[in-house]
Amino acid sequence: MKTKTALPTGTEGLELLASAVLLLDGEGRVAYANPAAENLLESSIKALRQQKMTDLFLNGDQLVQVFEQALAHQFDEMRQDLILDRIGREPLWVDTIVTALERSDTPVLLELRENVQQLKLEREERLLDQSQVNKELIRNLAHEIKNPLGGIRGAAQLLELELPERHLKELREYTQVIIKEADRLQTLVDRLLAPHRLAHIVSDVNIHEVCERVRSLMMAEFPHGLTIHRDYDLSLPQFRGDKEQLIQAILNIAHNAAQALADRIQDGDADLTFQTRIVRQVTLAKVRYRLALDLHIIDNGPGIPLDIQERIFYPLVSGRDGGSGLGLTLAQTFVQQHLGVIECESRPGFTDFRVLIPLP
Template sequence: MASNTNLTPPRGLEGLDLLASAIIILDDDNRVVYANPAAEHLLESSVKALSQLRFTEMFLNADSLNAVFRQATENLFADWRQDLTLERSGREPLHVHCIVSALDKPGMAILIELRENVQQLKLDREERLLDQSQANKELIRNLAHEIKNPLGGIRGAAQLLELELPERHLKELREYTQVIVKEADRLQTLVDRLLAPHRRPHIVGDVNIHEVFERVRSLITAEFPSGLAIKRDYDLSIPEFRGDKEQLIQAVLNIAHNAAQALAPRIAAGDAQLIFQTRIARQVTLAKVRYRLALDLHIIDNGPGIPPEIQDRIFYPLVSGREGGSGLGLTLAQTFVQQHMGVIECASRPGCTDFRILIPLP
């Protein structure tokens, strides 16, 4: 049957253009005769381009759907529903919930509804974060140990050299040896920070999450006494839980301190704001494990936002959006939270950056 592409919704189905779900209508030959704007967006293609294809030609693994389409046209079911991963050449696969229904209209045989499977996308992203974090930890540990031993030798050699300097040149040459010593000390401090999460024992005790936030609030307020308002939005019913209080203080402090530094222009203007929010989330999946309850913590600021080009890499070591930043604060925060079986997520746009910490509760 020849394709009869509709660039406007079929008569009687005008409301399809307004739906958030992707809607695709196929003819008897499985060619696209209609796709709503949501489908164009999801498939990253125009109706005109889609109309040149059979539906199964859009994906590398869609041949199995032919049997489903045939059964639909034979009225063997009212509708067919299944979660699918549709592979695409040169593009990210689509994780969707697919609904297939038969249509009884001239030139229109099949209606397909695709809903992006947000949960699957979230699971895949968390898995990538965990793999990335594990690789980072191995890299950091190996790199830090490789740097540490030569540093001690460089510092010691500079000190011995200073003792051997002739008296008449001591003042002018000592300046150079001191540069070597100070730079070696600076690198040693960096190495110690890199190794800190792996050296320090995980000390577990009863933790009140609001004591953690209040400790961080007092530290941030002491450093930024004016121009920065810290709003508390606490769920005081949250119970104590088992965890490492000092690690959690450091994780929250690293995030809040980064936020406060990014807020410098607003602090100068007097309208900078940080929000500390605590909630309980229910039925949370972290690293493919389902938890009945989890701490749902937010540190929100009204700063300029994280540059888009580094948003996917902000938890990598030595990646910083601030000139002069070490790029270790968020890496260490993620490590400390992961030692509590949790994860840190970030959503950022100009005027609002939200760091979300999820930690499972027993």
């Protein structure tokens, strides 16, 4: 029978805390870690015990001075915001609280609270920077492609007119391939440039009318095997925006979800949910808003492959064969034109695209 490791005296209450707590001995080694610390550091108490605090992080020396001050009882408690780097893992954005204890065996308590707000701001900044780079890349690339395409198509048409009659049938097949592929690329370029060309037509928008329009389009395309759930907060106010752009953005997300749900649709158990809520005191692009629309498009599909989750809003990145990789890029562009942002959380069986847009 497996015996439970005995807890150091006086640590029973620490087991229940949601924040990560480490008790350190006089040399900075871990003597105790609560379950929240095991989760945060992705390591068991057995692996953590006797490791030096400085060995847990690549830049753990940031904690040395404050540890020594706590050991010397120069303060009772010290708080710091730190970014702690780890080998092969994401850095930890944490509020650290170092407390001097009246204990000879574990004189210092280190508490780590993940700074969720800072993580969110950093992620949003990364999305905005990525979006700006995407816009410049798209504009430059599209213009570079557009001009030669017209020349290629025109040359193929002229060549077709010059073909000898006796070989017209077999050779025309090749010129038509050139013309059709040039047209296909032209359509792709036009889609890339569309968000930057179309005028922003502003009117009062009811987000539920937008969702219902998308829902009707999805049900027409997928009449069997797909169930669309509605979970609306009807108290949401109208806001000023471009209704057609928002319909296109949400349709792109929902359509991507339906394509990922292809197997489940065939089995008849595909679920798609539109959920609306109000969130308060939201920061978007470093601007604080009192209220914001919080729209979720949730599906029970296989999830987005891990290797592209960080790049799904890049142009021409697609998780399926034959995808153009433009749907989510355009959706993000349209939402950002409303001062908002699209975020994504995905795992097998659950993918949630979250659309945040400021409200008046």
